Amino acid sequence: MNNKQKYKYASSLLPVEVRRKFKGLQDRLSIQFKDESLLYNAFTHSSYVNEHRRKNFSDNERLEFLGDAVLELGVSRFLFATEPDMSEGELTKLRAAIVCEPSLVKFSNELHFGDFILLGKGEEQTGGRTRPALLADVFEAFIGALFLDQGMEPVTTFLEQVVFPKIGDGAFSHVMDYKSRLQEIVQQTNHGNLNYEIVEEKGPAHAKKFVTVVRLENRELGTGIGRSKKEAEQDAARQAIHVLKGIEAEGEN
Incomplete structure (x- = not known):
């Protein structure tokens, strides 16, 4: 059973301008879906399905469920490989911050995913296109769709x-x-x-970034950048930990 049969998404019934718009999204992301109905499905809200009951569309809730698990796996693999000094508890805490709703909303907004969501008229009029939960769901659904269409490696690349x-x-x-x-x-x-x-402050007042250096005695160990002084210091400390752990490892060899 192929994906089109499984999901029974009547993509041919979508307006031509909608399909053309999604073609532009794929070009921008440099991702070409083998089964474009999965892509359409990822951006279809239940309100759109309810208003087009006779057209055999399906909402993105199942893809969201899958995408949530795939995203956690992808982030877990990355943290496991890049943060060897973190404990299980620290890895879990960091992963939770990366895959939480506010973070997913930011990722979705940066990709302008809200512009592509297929919404019912009522949901559209009440601001559904900018609703945080909806934007987070679409990001996860997209990952789920990409995983089904092409597997884990393209998801990792994304x-x-x-x-x-x-x-x-x-x-x-x-x-x-x-x-x-x-x-x-x-x-x-x-x-x-x-x-x-703090060695530098850059950017306009509404989007200022701080650059902080951490030194051990007179030796510079790390440089951090953040939207606040505290965030920059934390980033500098993170880099310094990697430096000290590297020195420690060399001493053991």
């Missing part, structure tokens, strides 16, 4: 473009108390005193 860079850039550093962890490491090894210094 996450490498949209999600993973934000982890590396310290967007979630505020979730983990890297400063406390760094202090503990320094105290255990008697390396000296830590000092954080």
Whole structure:
């Protein structure tokens, strides 16, 4: 049974302009669905289905369910590979911050997914296109659709473009108390005193970013960037932990 039969999504009944619009989305994302009905399904809200009962459309709730699990797996694999010093509890906490609704809404908005959601007229008039829960659901449904259409590797490639860079850039550093962890490491090894210094402020007032350097005595260990001073310090501490762990590993060899 192929996906079209399984989902019974009557994609041929969608207006030509809708299908043309989704073609543009695929071009922009550099992703071409083998079964485009999965893509349409991912963006179909239940309100649209209810208003087109005779056209055999289906909503995105099942794809959302699948996408939630696929997203967790993808993020888990990435964190397992890139954060070798984190405990199970810390990994779980960071993953939860990455896959939570506010984060998914940001990813969805950056991709302008809200422009493509197929909504019923009532949902449209009440602001459904910008509703956080709806935007988060669409992001997960898209991942579920991509997984069904092409497997895990294209999903990973997509996450490498949209999600993973934000982890590396310290967007979630505020979730983990890297400063406390760094202090503990320094105290255990008697390396000296830590000092954080803001070395640069850049960007307009409404979108300012801070650049912070953390030093151990006079030695620079890490540079962090954040939307607040605290976030920049956490990011700098995160980098410093990797540096100290690397030195420790070299000493054991």
